[in-house]
Amino acid sequence: MYDVIVVGGSFAGMSAAMQLARARQKVLVIDAGMPRNRFADEAHGFLGQDGRAPAAIIRDARAQLLRYPSAEVISGEAIAARADGDGFAIEVAGSSEHRARRLVLATGVADELPPIPGMSERWGETVLHCPYCHGYEMRDLPLGVIAAHPMSAHQAVLIPDWGPTTYFTQGEFEPEPAEIHAFAARGITIERTPVVELMGEAPALDGVRLADGRLVEVAAVFTAPRTRPATPLAAMLGCVHEDGPTGPYVKIDEWGATSVAGVWAAGDGATPMHNATLASAAGVLAGIGAHQASVRAAA
Known part of the structure; x- marks a missing residue:
């Protein structure tokens, strides 16, 4: 024993x-x-x-x-x-x-990642969860936060210290009024049309495609699985x-x-x-x- x-x-x-x-x-x-x-x-x-x-x-x-x-x-x-x-x-x-x-x-x-095509093959490379672990390597690049739960807005407030940030609400996780104020102070763009696909040759990321067909350039996205x-x-x-x-x-x-x-x-x-x-x-x-x-x- x-x-x-x-x-x-x-x-x-x-x-x-x-x-x-x-x-x-x-x-x-x-x-x-x-x-x-x-x-x-x-x-x-x-x-x-x-x-x-x-x-x-x-x-x-x-x-x-x-x-x-x-x-x-x-x-x-x-x-x-x-x-x-x-x-x-x-x-x-x-x-x-x-x-x-x-x-x-x-x-x-x-x-368990959000069920968006292109997420799993980029996990740990350009789809990330912790800015303190991986943010520095993505510094000064266009970054996104794909909301996955009510605390995603808190995550988004952190990200501009590494690069210009877009917050994708996925049509579900709308920031609270105080968070919208913080977003404005931090220069965060809010995008309410859901992300439906990650684009580019994985594990690289060229951008995300939205439900209305628009493409938004990002080099990495953070999310909270x-x-x-x-x-x-x-x-x-x-x-x-x-x-x-x-x-x-x-x-x-x-x-x-x-x-x-x-x-x-x-x-x-x-x-x-x-x-x-x-x-x-x-x-x-x-x-x-x-x-x-x-x-x-x-x-």
């Missing part, structure tokens, strides 16, 4: 596992190899890693983790989780079950979820503990704020929290 199984081998999971390995815990990381950031060529705003490929960061993290003799990593998809005696069992597709006294779920979220848990493991274990602005996430305390004793969660699946640095920091907290719980249990 392991002391801790960490499900998820991206920024949050590896950060949790590192703390546990350094605490000389017997830790297993189960990694499906499908991180949310796999569509992006570079990570940005991550101290010491700016401009590096997310896959390279994760590869280095795995190598560093495996220098610790109490750490293991297996590649595979965790498909089921259950309480099992004094711990938990995780089933891996095509493999046997693995047991641990405690779990850290760093399984992330899956994105709906998010859902990437795996059902937290639900299988009975962890309480909360509703965020883009979708549900696992409810945790300040150390990443979920509503289920012995289970911690970290990363995009456990917060409404999605960012690589925040995910890594949350993994550190969850790893430390899981270790300190073992100390308390043994006292």
Whole structure:
């Protein structure tokens, strides 16, 4: 039996596992190899890693983790989780079950983009969700915000610091009067005719076609996809979820503990704020929290 199984081998999971390995815990990381950031060529705003490929960061993290003799990593998809005696069992597709006294779920979220032709093949390149992660690379270019939920107007107010901005309401997400005032102050153009297609040779973006046939030149668009848990493991274990602005996430305390004793969660699946640095920091907290719980249990 392991002391801790960490499900998820991206920024949050590896950060949790590192703390546990350094605490000389017997830790297993189960990694499906499908991180949310796999569509992006570079990570940005991550101290010491700016401009590096997310896959390279994760590869280095795995190598560093495996220098610790109490750490293991297996590649595979965790498909089921259950309480099992004094711990938990995780089933891996095509493999046997693995047991641990405690779990850290760093399984992330899956994105559901607006159903507009041309979005998916540009995701992570010229269709973006976070200006702090990708805005600088699009600086001084014509930019768009395709509204997808009521907070899209808030997102749009940020974007002019990177480039001239058009806000596409999609005929559904009209800004409030105060937001219209902010748009005017920021020089944001409001376009109420819906975007129906993204144009150009993907992943490049030449512009968007509107429902009335007009073309609007933009080099990149920001949007806020709906998010859902990437795996059902937290639900299988009975962890309480909360509703965020883009979708549900696992409810945790300040150390990443979920509503289920012995289970911690970290990363995009456990917060409404999605960012690589925040995910890594949350993994550190969850790893430390899981270790300190073992100390308390043994006292």
